[in-house]
Amino acid sequence: MRILMPFLGSRGDVQPGIALALELRGRGHDVQLGVPPNLRDLAQRAGIEAITTGPDSAALLESDLVQRRIKSADPRVRWRGLSELGTIGWSQLARDLDEQAARSDVVVSCFLGQEVARALAEKHGIAQAALHYYPIRRSESVRLLPDPPVAADLAHRATWWLADRSWRLMTRRGEDAMRAQLGLAPSRVSVAERMASSGSLEMQAIDPLLFPELAAEWGDLRPLVGFLDLPPQARAALDPxxxxxxxxxxxxxxxxxxxxxxxxxxxxxxxxxxxxxxxxxxxxxxxxxxxxxxxxxxxxxxxxxxxxxxxxxxxxxxxxxxxxxxxxxxxxxxxxxxxxxxxxxxxxxxxxxxxxxxxxxxxxxxxxxxxxxxxxxxxxxxxxxxxxxxxxxxxxxMIPPLTAVQRAADLVELQGFTHS
Known part of the structure; x- marks a missing residue:
């Protein structure tokens, strides 16, 4: 199976992707991992060659965009900053991966950039899987904010609605520009709705001990596989x-x-x-x-x-x-x-x-x-x-990290085989 894995973000976003890529490669699959330029050496030392995808995450965290604009007291400046941050690099990422996606069977990403992964999967008719590191989809059991003293359930539902709606409004323009570049029509509904309707796999890299109600609520729809981490030999290579x-x-x-x-x-x-x-x-x-x-x-x-x-x-x-x-x-x-x-x-x-x-x-x-x-x-x-x-x-x-990695790899394989 040919598996394309563009992982954006900081080391915390990328390292679980490296662990999954190593496991899938060890099973004989043709894996192309993509990581930010500042983390290519990390992937190489862990034992896998990676291509460059997305912006330098260390430079981005130190940038004026992150350090000043998204924290501005002016809500207009803050909103524009968050919109830019949310879609930064998407169009370039889509251009860079278009040809590779055409030769792939599955595209796997983390939450960051999953809109690009969804567009590539849609264009080329391939399977999609995502690895989420915290509960990002609307849930009855997970509170995004502490409960207020009154109307807690109403506040809970409103908070999830506002989070989903804000992300959609902030990223829609950038997402549709990226989709147009791939020859796709503008998006009509959120990426969460499109992933659900297309049968995309959304794995939760979370131990169910921490969110037992969530595991019961989502079941096989968004399986909680446990926290992923590198195998001992890869950790030894990264450790000084x-x-x-x-x-x-x-x-x-x-x-x-x-x-x-x-x-x-x-x-x-x-x-x-x-x-x-x-x-x-x-x-x-x-x-x-x-x-x-x-x-x-x-x-x-x-x-x-x-x-x-x-x-x-x-x-x-x-x-x-x-x-x-x-x-x-x-x-x-x-x-x-x-x-x-x-x-x-x-x-x-x-x-x-x-x-x-x-x-x-x-x-x-x-x-x-x-x-x-x-x-x-x-x-x-x-x-x-x-x-x-x-x-x-x-x-x-807790679920051992290597067991979590194996469960995630099993699900990616099943997603690819089922889709094909």
Missing amino acids: GTDTELDAWLSEKPTVYWGFGSMPVRDPQATVALVREVSHRLSCRALVTAGWSSFDVAVDDDVRIVPSVDHHRVLPRCVAAVHHGGAGTTAAALRAGIPALVAWFNADQPLWGRRLAALGVGDLTRFRDLTAAGCAASLSVLVSDPVRGRATELANR
């Missing part, structure tokens, strides 16, 4: 290697992990000062991963700053985590059996924080509202024996 000095440092004193992934931290020095103060209050150490932020690599008795770590190896050595609430980091902390404070920036991150809090294994706050006193208070509860016990019990019940 066994750091005996770090291992010894982690063994000497209880350590809290701090990491904000692809979210650019605007004032690293102030953040490190906060981390240091929290560590002092809790009499613990802090391991900080720089991610895509400009932290200076350093080490002293209380704080160690490193470029990156292998979550599978390091997080189980920590007593808790403070992170941005990306789906991948959330999954890694859950699998490690440690509680987490989600210091969220945007998008789906507060949803994960609320879910951890509801399960009794986490807490959440907006990153810009972080204070040393607040962090210390939250973490002092999270590292208590009852909370850590719940985190350990939850970790033992």
Whole structure:
């Protein structure tokens, strides 16, 4: 089977796609993976060659569009910025992939760019599958926002309607321009409706333990396969290697992990000062991963700053985590059996924080509202024996990542064979 896999976004969006591509290639399929230019090296080190698709996601996160315009106090500027961000690179992506799609049997993407994947599938009569990292389709069981004190059900339905309608209005012009370039008529309904009516597969890279009501609600329509991750050999290739000095440092004193992934931290020095103060209050150490932020690599008795770590190896050595609430980091902390404070920036991150809090294994706050006193208070509860016990019990019940990858690959194969 020939499978085209354009994955856009940050590392958290792309890495599950790499894991799925490796599994499908290992089953003998002809897989063409596409990733942003800044993540081609990541794919190559994980063991798969990839073509360049979409914009440089690191540069985009640092751009004026993301840092200023979509946060503007002027609603017109903010709306235009969100519209541009939502469809950025779609027309170029469609041009780049048109010929490859004509030779493919299935096109697989994540949520980002699935409108392009739908258009290519429609033009060439091929199957479509999508990998969603959080509940993005309208649901009776998942709340996008905390319930208000009154009319909670009405607010819930209105919130989903507004989210769906806003995305449609923001992206319709860009989507129709992309479709016209492929020789397709303008879209008449949302991409969610078109994917449902065409029989497209929408896999949820989510463990059903976190959303049991959602698993029951969606069933086989949008199956929850579990959190995907790379196989051990690929993780070993990405990990800088066994750091005996770090291992010894982690063994000497209880350590809290701090990491904000692809979210650019605007004032690293102030953040490190906060981390240091929290560590002092809790009499613990802090391991900080720089991610895509400009932290200076350093080490002293209380704080160690490193470029990156292998979550599978390091997080189980920590007593808790403070992170941005990306789906991948959330999954890694859950699998490690440690509680987490989600210091969220945007998008789906507060949803994960609320879910951890509801399960009794986490807490959440907006990153810009972080204070040393607040962090210390939250973490002092999270590292208590009852909370850590719940985190350990939850970790033992989760779907193993390789099982999740295999389930996703099974579904992609079935989608391709059924469509053909």
